Amino acid sequence: MKHPDYEAVIGLEIHCELNTRTKIFCACPTAFGAATNTQVCPVCLGLPGALPTLNEKAVEFAVRAGLALDSRVARVSRFDRKNYFYPDLPKAYQITQFFEPICTGGHLDAETADGVRRVRITRIHLEEDAGKLIHTPDGTLADCNRCGVPLIEIVTEPDLRTGEEAAAFARKLRSVLVWAGVTDGRLQEGSMRFDVNLSVRRRGQTALGVRTEMKNLGSFTSVRRAVEAEFDRQCGLLERGEPVFQETRRFDEKRGVSVLMRRKENADDYRYFPEPDLPPVVVSDALIEALRADLPRLPDARKRFYRETWGLSDFDGEMLTSEREAAELFEAAAGLTRYARLAAQLVIGEVLQSVDFERERVRLNPARLAAVADLQGDGEINPQTARQLVRSLCGQDFDPADYVRAHGLGRVRDVKTLREAVEAALSENPKIVSDFLRGKTAAATALMGQVMRKTNGRADPQTAQTLIAQALEAIKDASES
Numbered sequence: 001m002k003h004p005d006y007e008a009v010i011g012l013e014i015h016c017e018l019n020t021r022t023k024i025f026c027a028c029p030t031a032f033g034a035a036t037n038t039q040v041c042p043v044c045l046g047l048p049g050a051l052p053t054l055n056e057k058a059v060e061f062a063v064r065a066g067l068a069l070d071s072r073v074a075r076v077s078r079f080d081r082k083n084y085f086y087p088d089l090p091k092a093y094q095i096t097q098f099f100e101p102i103c104t105g106g107h108l109d110a111e112t113a114d115g116v117r118r119v120r121i122t123r124i125h126l127e128e129d130a131g132k133l134i135h136t137p138d139g140t141l142a143d144c145n146r147c148g149v150p151l152i153e154i155v156t157e158p159d160l161r162t163g164e165e166a167a168a169f170a171r172k173l174r175s176v177l178v179w180a181g182v183t184d185g186r187l188q189e190g191s192m193r194f195d196v197n198l199s200v201r202r203r204g205q206t207a208l209g210v211r212t213e214m215k216n217l218g219s220f221t222s223v224r225r226a227v228e229a230e231f232d233r234q235c236g237l238l239e240r241g242e243p244v245f246q247e248t249r250r251f252d253e254k255r256g257v258s259v260l261m262r263r264k265e266n267a268d269d270y271r272y273f274p275e276p277d278l279p280p281v282v283v284s285d286a287l288i289e290a291l292r293a294d295l296p297r298l299p300d301a302r303k304r305f306y307r308e309t310w311g312l313s314d315f316d317g318e319m320l321t322s323e324r325e326a327a328e329l330f331e332a333a334a335g336l337t338r339y340a341r342l343a344a345q346l347v348i349g350e351v352l353q354s355v356d357f358e359r360e361r362v363r364l365n366p367a368r369l370a371a372v373a374d375l376q377g378d379g380e381i382n383p384q385t386a387r388q389l390v391r392s393l394c395g396q397d398f399d400p401a402d403y404v405r406a407h408g409l410g411r412v413r414d415v416k417t418l419r420e421a422v423e424a425a426l427s428e429n430p431k432i433v434s435d436f437l438r439g440k441t442a443a444a445t446a447l448m449g450q451v452m453r454k455t456n457g458r459a460d461p462q463t464a465q466t467l468i469a470q471a472l473e474a475i476k477d478a479s480e481s
């Protein structure tokens with residue numbers, strides 16, 4: 001590892017679009033991908049005299065997020081104006097919650113290669129999104145369809161230490177919010193965006209260093225890479241005796257480095273003040289309890305259930321629950337196979353890798369997955385064949401046992417075939433034979449390896465073992481006579 005004397009200190013701010021059909025302060029639709037500037041009205045364009053009306057559903061989703069993250073839900077919260085000029089913000093102010101957010105506190109645990117990392121949540125607040133700028137060779141255009149799309153911003157304490165941890169936390173947060181029904185979690189559509197705040201300090205120190213903020217990262221890989229690049233950059237500055245400035249930076253994906261956007265503005269620069277056009281947000285105990293009762297079992301509870309029922313590791317449980325469809329597929333298959341852990345491995349290794357969950361549905365049928373796990377568990381097919389079958393089954397449906405039979409992918413039991421493999425292994429490996437005759441005992445194991453190689457791992461181990469023993473016996477007899 002580079003810079004072993006330093007550690008990174010990382011806090012995230014996450015913008016997450018809520019699952020509402022309409023915007024937060026008007027009735028315009030939120031659907032992604034419409035023609036530019038077709039989902040706008042005087043309210044979300046901020047025309048003079050237009051008045052906002054709060055979308056109740058947005059409040060409910062924010063409360064759900066708070067419940068899913070063990071936050072305290074404020075019975076009364078308020079909106080404020082954050083004033084700044086930018087071409088994607090026609091009102092020249094954003095309605096957000098600054099002084100009294102809807103949720104405070106809470107935490108979320110993420111599985112990493114080194115165990116569990118607990119990250120404390122500072123706050124969750126409601127706000128409206130800004131529009132999008134479209135840069136063309138002739139100039140920059142503004143699309144206001146996204147103006148007024150409801151967001152929550154989740155702010156974490158600076159509890160993360162590495163790029164891998166930050167990415168694992170971001171992934172876990174997405175899965176929890178999707179399970180809780182708060183967001184569709186489509187990163188490719190910008191439904192979640194991550195800002196990385198990062199400072200470095202010498203290991204063993206507790207004071208925080210000066211931080212920079214990298215805005216608007218759109219994938220888990222970008223979060224990890226941005227952390228690693230910025231950690232490198234800041235360590236380099238400190239090692240050369242240069243200062244780190246508090247500033248906003250942009251991570252350049254292509255070059256893999258962060259570049260300066262602007263030196264840090266203060267909260268003062270935004271002239272926050274209470275939004276005069278909206279009443280306070282009041283959340284009743286009854287609403288909170290109704291929403292709590294409506295939450296499905298969330299990833300940590302499922303993970304525990306998988307461990308207790310099928311002996312899965314928490315790491316695997318977290319992988320499985322990272323996509324709701326994958327978890328549901330696994331749960332259904334696990335009830336149908338004698339080898340639930342193999343089913344879990346196949347979902348983690350193949351289904352999660354080969355399906356783009358944001359765009360496609362999983363077509364693999366749980367009974368088929370269970371059948372493949374049974375074939376593998378019974379030793380009828382090798383792990384490689386099992387993996388290939390699962391990949392194919394994600395594209396089209398067929399009976400795995402029939403397919404294995406029709407394509408001769410099953411275990412090789414045929415004595416003639418196996419005897420030929422043993423003979424070939426013996427004649428190609430005179431050293432194994434001579435070692436054996438000099439009394440070395442590992443010959444049978446070495447030959448088994450060769451026979452497995454020749455049959456692509458499909459030799460029936462018991463039959464092969466018998467044939468190998470017979471062949472070695474014959475060699476011994478021949479040498480003694």
Ligand code: ADP
Nearest residue numbers: 009010011012156157158197198199208209211
């Ligand atoms: P602002 O409102 O100006 O963005 P906050 O103090 O609310 O600043 O912090 C924003 C984010 O930056 C939080 O996620 C917090 O954990 C993180 N953060 C604050 N100070 C540091 C620091 N010195 N190093 C790393 N992260 C930090």
Ligand code: MG
Nearest residue numbers: 013195197213
């Ligand atoms: Mg910030």
Ligand code: ZN
Nearest residue numbers: 026028041044
């Ligand atoms: Zn509107």
